Amino acid sequence: MMNSLSRKDWMPEAYRKTLVRQMSQHAHSEIVGMLPEGNWITRAPNLRRKAILLAKVQDEGGHGLYLYAAAETLGTSRDEMIEALHSGKAKYSTIFNYPTLTWADIGAIGWLVDGAAIMNQVPLQRTSYGPYARAMVRICKEESFHQRQGYEIMMHLAAGAAEQKRMAQDALNRWWQPSLMMFGPPDDQSPNTEQSMRWRIKRDTNDALRQKFVDITVPQAEAIGLTVPDPELKWNEARGSYDFGAVDWEEFKAVVKGQGPVAKERMAARVKAWEEGAWVRDAARAHAAKRAAAKQAAE
Amino acid sequence: MSDPSQEWPLWEVFVRGKGGLSHRHVGSVHAADAQMALAHARDTYTRRMEGVSLWVLPSAEITASDPGEADALFAPAEDKVYRHPTFYTIPDHIKHI
Ligand SMILES: [Fe+2]
Ligand SMILES: [Fe+2]
Numbered sequence: 001m002m003n004s005l006s007r008k009d010w011m012p013e014a015y016r017k018t019l020v021r022q023m024s025q026h027a028h029s030e031i032v033g034m035l036p037e038g039n040w041i042t043r044a045p046n047l048r049r050k051a052i053l054l055a056k057v058q059d060e061g062g063h064g065l066y067l068y069a070a071a072e073t074l075g076t077s078r079d080e081m082i083e084a085l086h087s088g089k090a091k092y093s094t095i096f097n098y099p100t101l102t103w104a105d106i107g108a109i110g111w112l113v114d115g116a117a118i119m120n121q122v123p124l125q126r127t128s129y130g131p132y133a134r135a136m137v138r139i140c141k142e143e144s145f146h147q148r149q150g151y152e153i154m155m156h157l158a159a160g161a162a163e164q165k166r167m168a169q170d171a172l173n174r175w176w177q178p179s180l181m182m183f184g185p186p187d188d189q190s191p192n193t194e195q196s197m198r199w200r201i202k203r204d205t206n207d208a209l210r211q212k213f214v215d216i217t218v219p220q221a222e223a224i225g226l227t228v229p230d231p232e233l234k235w236n237e238a239r240g241s242y243d244f245g246a247v248d249w250e251e252f253k254a255v256v257k258g259q260g261p262v263a264k265e266r267m268a269a270r271v272k273a274w275e276e277g278a279w280v281r282d283a284a285r286a287h288a289a290k291r292a293a294a295k296q297a298a299e
Numbered sequence: 300m301s302d303p304s305q306e307w308p309l310w311e312v313f314v315r316g317k318g319g320l321s322h323r324h325v326g327s328v329h330a331a332d333a334q335m336a337l338a339h340a341r342d343t344y345t346r347r348m349e350g351v352s353l354w355v356l357p358s359a360e361i362t363a364s365d366p367g368e369a370d371a372l373f374a375p376a377e378d379k380v381y382r383h384p385t386f387y388t389i390p391d392h393i394k395h396i
Binding site: 010055058059062065066069070072077078079134135142281284285287288291292 | 305306307309326327328329331332335342343344346347366367
């Protein structure tokens with residue numbers, strides 16, 4: 001018996017649903033994540049930084065597309081996913097609902113936000129669904145330049161004039177907590193973690209990854225003379241890890257509910273791009289149909 | 300908006316890493332026609348010199364075997380071990396064989 005490509009290997013319906021939710025959420029985060037950084041492309045301090053930022057934002061667009069394509073193999077359509085994003089039904093990472101106020105924010109995002117994303121994503125290269133795992137392999141390969149360019153921006157600012165260093169510290173102060181939130185709620189309050197671990201969709205718990213991120217990032221801040229904004233941060237010899245202060249989960253919950261400082265702006269920008277692109281999509285489809293008809297007539 | 304027939308069709312993308320290698324499937328793109336599919340494939344899958352050649356193919360044109368019939372299709376090869384060189388015992392002192 002022959003089959004179209006859309007006929008898929010059998011999988012439990014709840015597993016499929018969880019995958020679609022996680023993959024589309026992930027794709028949306030990549031796409032919405034283009035906005036805070038896109039905001040600074042025209043204002044990058046020099047041509048080198050501008051070219052780098054353009055390439056990074058383009059990569060994030062690519063990441064969104066890999067993931068949408070991978071999610072589509074599960075039988076959901078691109079339009080369905082985009083509609084879910086625009087209607088507010090689908091979530092995306094809360095981090096992108098914070099504004100990018102200064103150039104140092106571009107450094108902080110690359111260093112911390114992409115850094116946290118990498119930490120979340122590396123284990124997903126071994127996730128149980130093949131197309132998702134393969135998309136993650138590509139993404140992880142591309143992410144490491146994102147983090148390094150961000151850290152380099154912070155390094156230069158921190159070694160620059162007093163005003164530049166102050167700007168770098170201010171960006172770290174504002175992005176630290178939201179970055180810790182990127183790992184999701186604490187394990188005992190994360191409704192999906194246990195099932196997702198059992199299905200091997202998720203490979204590590206939120207708290208374990210958060211701890212790893214803190215342990216890796218604190219020395220990086222110290223190395224360039226910046227201070228992680230947490231009075232409770234302290235090396236714990238016995239654990240071989242840093243103890244750190246509680247994350248403000250009330251703020252996290254509010255941002256998840258769409259109360260982030262620029263949540264409305266972000267969605268408005270996405271919807272505007274989608275609606276203003278409608279005529280292009282229609283025109284391209286009409287053009288292709290006309291050419292196909294002409295070709296058929298000529299044969 | 301959620302009418303899937305209004306979406307640009309899906310294309311499967313294949314990249315040849317370098318001369319001499321075969322094209323490998325890397326993912327898919329949406330595009331109105333073949334030319335646009337090539338452009339999208341280039342932007343999406345070859346931003347870092349991943350390839351020297353691209354193929355795009357309408358996903359709808361692919362015929363796939365039924366995963367449920369994989370056993371029936373592929374199992375017969377398993378009992379034909381004589382197709383493998385290790386099936387044959389040749390004394391050690393016979394060289395170059
Ligand atoms: Fe990304
Ligand atoms: Fe990134």
